[in-house]
Amino acid sequence: MYPTTRRMLGGITAATVAALTLVACNADDKDKKETPKAADTPAASAPVAPVPSGGPAASGPARTQTPKSAKPPAGGGTAEPGEDCGPPPTPKPGHKIVYPVKQPTKGSLYYKNTKFVCDPNDGHYEAVGAEQAPLLFAPKATGTLAGPPPRKAEYIGQVWDHIDKCLTHQDDGANTCSSFGAYDLILNAANEITDIKEIWHS
Template identity: 35%
Template structure:
């Protein structure tokens, strides 16, 4: 509700001044949606947004409400799976946060990298906002593959929610945990 009031107020000021309203700076604006299913929300762990004490625009521009870009915990990395994972491995692009009118959203960028899963890999599939379920890593591979190739095969309580995953790796670079990031 607070965000809606702020938006309506901002639009009224902009209309009165005859100017334009932008959600982000021109270097990171991706208004118009997501591409390749990589639309996972990048909420910082502390909930920092533009209306929080840590807020502000990415480069200090008025009208931006994304706040400070999210910071991942040490050892964590966001990736966008580029192809259905096969047993023991996956191909994924590094995912970086981008300011959009709907907050920070992760998008895969650059060339896909090859990852191998460690035998002890822990896997979680998203069940909705802030909820996940621990699953065998093979179930996550099937889920990720279905989300990329046949979303109608995904059954409740799961859904396809952006194809962005939070991973950790060991000293050998093998994936030790993978968690699907939920986004509506």
């Protein structure tokens, strides 16, 4: 009977050890399934590099470019941003830029002074202020019409007629009226007009 009891206890002990081993293995498998691999996590696959000390974060606020300002219009006129006519032209000695206000009569030119105004087509002259005392034409005065192309007037009265037609919006054939109607005068020592030239502007 003693050998039988020993065999029974030996069988129970072996079965108990086998059962405990199986439980432990199942527990290990469960832990492995529930715990994700370190390689599967974003933090492990893409480590964050430290910001260098000389980078934007350490250099203060980002600098912004100052926009280029439009150049102020020449001659005191108005202009769109970005237009650039450069400085207003300076009349040559003995020249005067004027704006006729009516047809010349009896050898006199009735006019207003002008100012230079910047525009996309290199600028133009506009009438300013009140009508001035008329200027007289010198004997044998000459004239040039703007055209284009510019052409010498056959006689000074042709320029006078052209001024009248342009001021009253009449057609003057091949002698197209300049859009702003300014004229460049050459004056002699007696302040008389020796030459009058229409300034072309489309």
